[in-house]
Amino acid sequence: MKSSHFYSLTAALPLLILLIIFILPLSFTFSRAFFTQDGFSLELIRQVFMSGYTWRLLSFTLLQAGLSALVSVLCALPGAWLCANYRFAGKNLILSLSSLCFVLPSILVVLGFVIFYGNSGFVNTLYRFITGRDDSIKILYSFRAIILAHAFLNIPVALTLITDAWAHYPRGQENAAFMLGASRARVFFTVTLPRLRPVILSAALLIFLFCFTSFSIILVLGGGPQYTTLEVEIYRTNNIVMDSSRAAALSVFSFLVNLVIIVIYTLVSRKAAGREKSRDDRAVAIKTWPVRIASVLWTLLALIFILGPLASILVRSFWSTSKRYGEGFSTRSYQEIFALRTSVGVMSDAFSALVNSLFIGLTVAFLATVLALFLSLYVAKSGRRSAEIAGMFPLAISSVTLGLGYYIIKAQFPSSGIVTGYVLVILAHLVTALPFAMRTLVPVIRAENERILLSAYTLGSGTARTCFSIEIPMIRGTIARAFIFSFALSVGEVNATLTLAEGKVITLPILLYRLINSYNYQGACAIGTVLIATTFIVFIIAGRLGRKENGKA
Amino acid sequence: MAKLELKGLKKKYPDFTLDLDLEVNEGEFLTIIGPSGSGKSTLLSLISGLEDPDEGQILVDGKDIVKVPVQKRGISMVFQDYALFPNMNVEKNIAYAMKIRKIRKKERKEDVNALLSFVNLPGYNKRKVTTLSGGESQRVALARALSSQPSILLLDEPLSALDAALRRRMRDEIRRIHDENPALTTIYVTHDREEAFSISDRIAVIRSGKIEMTGTPQAVYREPETLFTAYFTGEGTSLPGTMFNLDIEADTIFFRPEAVTVREGVFYGDSDAFLILENVEVSGAEYLGHCYMLGLQYDGHRILAQSGFYPKDKYITIYIRKTQLIFFKDGSIVK
Numbered sequence: 001m002k003s004s005h006f007y008s009l010t011a012a013l014p015l016l017i018l019l020i021i022f023i024l025p026l027s028f029t030f031s032r033a034f035f036t037q038d039g040f041s042l043e044l045i046r047q048v049f050m051s052g053y054t055w056r057l058l059s060f061t062l063l064q065a066g067l068s069a070l071v072s073v074l075c076a077l078p079g080a081w082l083c084a085n086y087r088f089a090g091k092n093l094i095l096s097l098s099s100l101c102f103v104l105p106s107i108l109v110v111l112g113f114v115i116f117y118g119n120s121g122f123v124n125t126l127y128r129f130i131t132g133r134d135d136s137i138k139i140l141y142s143f144r145a146i147i148l149a150h151a152f153l154n155i156p157v158a159l160t161l162i163t164d165a166w167a168h169y170p171r172g173q174e175n176a177a178f179m180l181g182a183s184r185a186r187v188f189f190t191v192t193l194p195r196l197r198p199v200i201l202s203a204a205l206l207i208f209l210f211c212f213t214s215f216s217i218i219l220v221l222g223g224g225p226q227y228t229t230l231e232v233e234i235y236r237t238n239n240i241v242m243d244s245s246r247a248a249a250l251s252v253f254s255f256l257v258n259l260v261i262i263v264i265y266t267l268v269s270r271k272a273a274g275r276e277k278s279r280d281d282r283a284v285a286i287k288t289w290p291v292r293i294a295s296v297l298w299t300l301l302a303l304i305f306i307l308g309p310l311a312s313i314l315v316r317s318f319w320s321t322s323k324r325y326g327e328g329f330s331t332r333s334y335q336e337i338f339a340l341r342t343s344v345g346v347m348s349d350a351f352s353a354l355v356n357s358l359f360i361g362l363t364v365a366f367l368a369t370v371l372a373l374f375l376s377l378y379v380a381k382s383g384r385r386s387a388e389i390a391g392m393f394p395l396a397i398s399s400v401t402l403g404l405g406y407y408i409i410k411a412q413f414p415s416s417g418i419v420t421g422y423v424l425v426i427l428a429h430l431v432t433a434l435p436f437a438m439r440t441l442v443p444v445i446r447a448e449n450e451r452i453l454l455s456a457y458t459l460g461s462g463t464a465r466t467c468f469s470i471e472i473p474m475i476r477g478t479i480a481r482a483f484i485f486s487f488a489l490s491v492g493e494v495n496a497t498l499t500l501a502e503g504k505v506i507t508l509p510i511l512l513y514r515l516i517n518s519y520n521y522q523g524a525c526a527i528g529t530v531l532i533a534t535t536f537i538v539f540i541i542a543g544r545l546g547r548k549e550n551g552k553a
Numbered sequence: 554m555a556k557l558e559l560k561g562l563k564k565k566y567p568d569f570t571l572d573l574d575l576e577v578n579e580g581e582f583l584t585i586i587g588p589s590g591s592g593k594s595t596l597l598s599l600i601s602g603l604e605d606p607d608e609g610q611i612l613v614d615g616k617d618i619v620k621v622p623v624q625k626r627g628i629s630m631v632f633q634d635y636a637l638f639p640n641m642n643v644e645k646n647i648a649y650a651m652k653i654r655k656i657r658k659k660e661r662k663e664d665v666n667a668l669l670s671f672v673n674l675p676g677y678n679k680r681k682v683t684t685l686s687g688g689e690s691q692r693v694a695l696a697r698a699l700s701s702q703p704s705i706l707l708l709d710e711p712l713s714a715l716d717a718a719l720r721r722r723m724r725d726e727i728r729r730i731h732d733e734n735p736a737l738t739t740i741y742v743t744h745d746r747e748e749a750f751s752i753s754d755r756i757a758v759i760r761s762g763k764i765e766m767t768g769t770p771q772a773v774y775r776e777p778e779t780l781f782t783a784y785f786t787g788e789g790t791s792l793p794g795t796m797f798n799l800d801i802e803a804d805t806i807f808f809r810p811e812a813v814t815v816r817e818g819v820f821y822g823d824s825d826a827f828l829i830l831e832n833v834e835v836s837g838a839e840y841l842g843h844c845y846m847l848g849l850q851y852d853g854h855r856i857l858a859q860s861g862f863y864p865k866d867k868y869i870t871i872y873i874r875k876t877q878l879i880f881f882k883d884g885s886i887v888k
Contacts, residue, residue, distance in 0.1 A: 451636040454603050455694075457623040458630045459650035459701050469649075473640035 006463040011378030014371040018434060021427045025405025026255075026397060032248035032408055044249040054253060061229040064143070064218075065211040068150035069204045075151060076158035076203075079302065082295050083159070084166035087283045090299040095163065097306050098156035103484055103535055105492020106153060107216045107509040111516060111528045112309025113149050114140060114220075115316050122312050145221040150214060152309065154207040161206075165199040171282050198268065205265040212261060213398035215495045216509075220516060230254045231400045231495070238404055239499060248408070251401040258396040310532060317525035333526030349506045350523070354530060357491050357508040360422070361534075364429040365487035371430075372437030372482055377467070379438070380445035395435045402428050403499030410500065421504040428496035433486035440485060444478040445471075480542040487538050491531065508534075554615055556581070556738045557600070557705060562609035564599060564762075571595050571762035577738055582731050584741045584749040586785070587759035593742040596759070597707045600740065601630050613705065629703035633710045635694040637682040643669070643693050644678040650701035668696040671730070688719045695730060706731075708741045712748065720748070728752050746786050750774070758782045774809075780884045783807050788846070790856045794880070797828060803880035803887045810846060812877035813858035815869060827872035830856075835864055 033044055048054050083091055117123050117139040124136040139145055173195070177187045215231045222228065228236070234254065238247035286292045320330035339351040397405075406424045413420060448471070456466040472479070494509045508531050515524035556579035564571040571592045577583045585593050598604040600611060602623030610617045618626055638646050644665050651661045669675050672692035677685075685693060691711060698706060708727065712720045731739045743749055749756050750770040758765040758773060758781070765785075766778040777783035780791065788810050794803045814820075814827070830851055837848035845863050849856040849871065858871055880887040 449634065449636060451632045451634060452638060454601075455630060455632055455636040455697075456638070456649070457603065458601050458626075458628060458707075459697070460624045460653045461649070462624055465653070470638050470640065474638070476640070 006467065007374075007378045007381045010374040014375045015378075017371060018375065018431075021431050022393070022397070025402055025409060025428070025431075027405075028408040029248045029251050029401060029405040032245055033252045036245070044245055045252060048246070048249040048253050054250070057228060057230050057233055058253075058257065060227070061212060061231075064146055064150070064227075064229065065208045065214075068147050068154065068211040068214075069208040071147055071151050072154040072207050073158045073162075073200060073204045075155050076162060077200075078294075079155075079159050079298055080162035080166055082291075082298055083163040083283075085283055086286045086291065086295060088286055088292075088295040088299070090303070091295075094299060094302050094306075095160065097302075098160050100536065100539060101153065101156035101306060102160065103488030103539060104153070105488065105494075105509055105531060105535070106149075106214070107220075107492060107494050107512050108313070108528050108531055109149055109153055109309065110217055110220045111512060111524055112313050113145065113152070114516065115312040115521065115525065116309040117145070117148070122308065141221060143227060146218060146227060149217045149221055150207075150211045152305070153217075154210060156306070157207060157210075158203045161203040162196065162199055166196060167282055169195055169282065202265070202268050205261070205268055209258075209261055209265060209395070212258070213400070215398075215400055216513065220513070230257075231398055234400050234404060235495065235499065238407065244404070244408060244411075247404055251397075251404055255397055255401060258398065262396050313525045313528040313532065316521060317529045318522075320522050330522070333523045336523070337526055337530060349511060350527065353506045353508050353511045353527070356506060357531075358534065360426055360429065360505075360507060361487045361491035361538075363426055364433055364490035365483050365538075367426075368430055368433040368437045368486035368490075369479060369483045372434055372441055372486075373472070373479060375434075376438050376441035376445055377471070380442050380448075393435075397431075399428065399432050399493065399495040400499070402431055403496030406496065407499050418504055421500065424500050425497055425505050425507075428500060429490040429493050432493060432496065433489045436485050436489060437482040440482045441475070441478055444475055448474065476545065480545050484539055484542045487542075488535055491534060555579075555612075556614065557740075558610075558612040558615075559600075560610040560612065562599060562611065563607045564595060564604065565607050566595075569762055571599070573759070573762065573764045575757060575764060575767070577740060579738055580735055582728065582739045582741065582752065582754045583757060584743060584753035584755070585757045585759055586743055586746060586749045587765075588785070589744060591759045592762040593744075593759060594709055595762075597630065597709050597740065597742055600705070601628050601707055602626050603630075627701070627703050628705045628707060629698035629701055630707040630709065631691075631694045631698045631711045633713055635690045635711075637685075637690060637693060637697070639683060641682070642678070643674070643680045643682060643685070646682060646693060647697050647700050649697065654701070664700065668700055671699075671733075672696045673726070687715050688723060691715065691723055692726070695727070699730070699734075704736060704738060706737055706739045708739065710743055711741075712743070712745075724748060724752055756786075758785055760785075776886065777807075777879065778886050780805060780807065780881045783879065783881075788857050790854075790858075791881075792854055792856070796852070796854075799880075801880050801887060803882050805881040807879045807881060808873055808877055810857045810859040812874045813856070813860075814872040814874070815847065815858055815860040815862075815864060816872065817864060817866065817869065820870070820872060822872065824872075826875055828875060828878070829870065829872055831870045832868050833871050834868055835866075838863055 034040055034042070036043065079094075082088070083095060115121055119136045119138075119140075123139070127137055128134065139148065169192075173191050174187050177191045182190065212229075213231055214229070215235070218227065218229050218232050219235070222232070230250065231254065234247050234250045237250060238244050286295060317333060318329055318331065320332060321327055333350075336348075337350040337354060406428050410420065410424055452474070453466055453471060456470050457463075461469070491507070492509055493507075494513055497505065497507055497510055498513070508527055512524055512527050512531070515521075515527065555576040557575075557577040559573060559575040562571065562573055562575075569590070569592065573596075585596060587593050595604070599606050602618070602621065606619060609619075611619050613626070613628075638649065641649070647665045647668055648661050651664060656664070665678065666675070669677055672695050674689060674692050674696070677689070677693070682690065682693065694711070711727070712723055715723060727739075727741070731737055741749075741752065753770055755767060756770055756773050757767040758779075760781055766773055766782045768776075768778075773782055773786050777786060783789055783791075789807055790810070790813075791805050791807045794806055797806065799806075814822070832851075833856065834850040835847060836850045836855075839846040839848075845860045847858045847860050847864070849858055849869075856871070
């Protein structure tokens with residue numbers, strides 16, 4: 001094909017923006033870490049690297065991330081087996097719920113956990129009811145709680161990834177092994193599992209990466225200094241100890257560790273991609289009773305596990321425990337959110353937080369999707385690995401590090417107005433969302449049937465016209481997915497917003513965090529319900545837009 | 554003057570080089586056949602402009618179009634997997650090129666309908682392309698390719714995804730479409746020789762990026778210029794020239810299975826007109842319906858013979874018609 005510069009031209013501006021919004025905060029953080037009043041110095045970095053505390057933090061961070069990944073994948077495997085191999089009632093519901101879980105803000109998960117597993121939560125009420133005792137199982141504010149919350153967020157990720165791969169493996173190889181006399185167990189361990197290994201590994205690493213930089217879950221559920229990770233420590237050092245230099249040095253450390261994990265992830269997931277795929281679904285109807293019972297039990301368990309925390313948020317949002325306003329059913333919090341009733345304290349910001357979240361979320365989702373689209377088109381066409389790695393690079397800086405960077409930038413302006421606050425928050429969210437949007441788009445564009453575009457060229461259509469009239473409409477579904485992911489990431493973002501906002505830009509999750517801290521659970525749950533509803537509505541709308549005209553989503 | 558002329562066309566790949574000359578006349582139906590990896594599809598990509606040659610000229614009506622971008626060449630192409638635009642219905646697929654050429658809506662509609670009835674799919678306008686069967690997709694792809702009113706139509710193994718019965722039907726359809734557009738020059742790529750024989754005015758046999766032979770279907774079958782062409786265009790047997798006393802300088806004798814006559818008992822033909830081989834062992838047979846294809850062994854050589862019956866004896870005598878012998882030296886024909 002005569003090389004058209006269309007793709008590189010349209011990618012140039014997004015690339016420039018990406019570089020600026022990504023490199024700028026990073027270089028500010030790094031300069032803070034490497035420069036003291038006396039000029040360049042490695043003293044801060046040396047302190048961080050030599051401190052036993054840093055390494056203890058690292059080992060705890062690695063431990064919780066590793067354990068979370070292990071637990072998530074192990075819990076997901078039986079479900080993936082059922083979903084990939086059998087058709088049963090509830091399967092599609094669980095799979096859709098799973099992909100919804102994937103886009104739920106983690107602060108919501110924290111809230112759901114507090115309500116569902118807390119001392120007066122559903123699980124403990126049930127426990128007291130059954131045993132007749134007065135004590136409760138301590139789940140929250142422990143190592144267990146962190147792992148459980150991470151599992152809640154990530155079992156769906158593992159389930160979706162593994163099921164998707166498994167369901168498309170043709171049965172031929174297994175059948176051949178059966179015919180050669182291999183037992184079921186033998187076939188599973190010698191044929192099925194080796195094929196799944198790359199997917200399992202890549203899912204585990206992805207979850208490891210998520211949990212490694214997990215922030216709000218640790219911040220709220222961890223509860224004590226003994227359960228502090230690198231990210232939380234960076235945040236604490238900067239925002240509570242107010243030592244941005246040390247925080248910057250810690251960021252450098254965390255960045256380097258992240259980089260290593262990402263390189264490993266990229267290498268492993270390259271193996272997982274491009275494996276054989278059959279068009280047929282390998283799922284068959286269930287024929288035996290044990291499997292049937294297993295499927296019912298699993299469906300119920302999954303429903304309770306996923307919906308339990310979410311439903312308890314909804315229920316709790318209508319339940320007041322306040323002595324002042326009376327106990328029992330109440331819509332007070334909702335009235336406060338929608339500004340129907342003036343309120344005092346944290347809830348007074350509720351309505352503006354909702355507006356802020358929607359405005360920032362939609363802006364970020366739109367920008368991220370458009371930028372990611374043209375970057376992804378370029379990356380997929382050029383086949384250059386460097387371009388793809390450049391797109392993956394931002395994954396290596398956690399949003400706390402980013403927040404710190406923007407925080408330092410912001411400190412350069414003597415009087416930063418509310419507009420600067422918004423701009424910085426949007427930019428910080430954008431950097432977080434962009435790599436995810438690209439990760440969604442690039443593989444799909446790669447898998448496109450090139451001949452469809454070639455035939456448009458032979459019909460006289462130029463590169464630009466082909467791109468806009470055929471290529472982009474063809475991947476609508478994926479573009480919609482990228483939009484949802486970006487929106488979800490932005491609307492649930494706590495870390496960078498918390499670091500940057502300084503009380504000026506308040507979004508729903510920030511408010512949620514404050515409400516949890518001030519034990520106003522009804523308010524928190526009402527905000528949580530609004531947040532769930534917002535995510536859900538965007539999820540549905542974008543899903544519809546994607547399906548339209550596409551034949552299949 | 555040829556409609557399309559390829560002069561010294563070269564395209565190098567790490568493991569393969571295309572290097573050929575070819576002429577196609579206006580209104581001609583030329584089929585390119587060759588084994589997979591021989592460069593058939595590459596050739597189409599070069600002609601259509603989807604790829605650039607390293608050297609050489611592509612002349613259309615005597616004008617070199619190598620520098621002309623794919624969009625402006627007026628050459629249409631139908632792909633093996635049809636490559637219909639999945640985000641558009643049938644009508645929009647076909648109207649795509651017309652829209653680019655800014656044809657008015659009303660005319661567009663009429664043209665789409667005309668094309669749809671031309672490919673025997675009237676009323677398919679609003680159908681989603683994802684709901685079409687293989688044969689229907691094929692027809693839509695043809696209609697779409699014709700919609701830009703090309704003077705040259707390229708077809709890249711368009712029937713390979715269809716089942717045998719449908720393939721036969723579509724083959725006739727494609728030829729009909731070609732014949733009803735007298736100015737249309739069609740270049741058709743396939744690896745199926747029967748398809749090539751039935752559909753083409755002329756066949757070009759290609760092997761590792763080079764043209765082995767061009768000629769009418771009859772010519773490539775009966776007088777193949779190379780041993781490769783002989784084998785690629787049909788079954789046959791080659792025997793070393795030294796086995797017979799020949800007054801022709803050839804190292805290989807080639808003949809088709811139908812050149813061989815198998816007789817049990819007395820042979821009444823003119824024995825001078827045949828090469829006669831005695832004590833030929835019958836080593837196997839395939840029943841083809843209308844005849845048997847016998848696998849024979851003679852002096853360590855395998856011979857294929859067509860026969861109306863299955864011989865009773867293990868050892869038989871065969872008669873090879875001399876006029877149907879083809880002689881080769883170093884892989885090329887000797888006349």
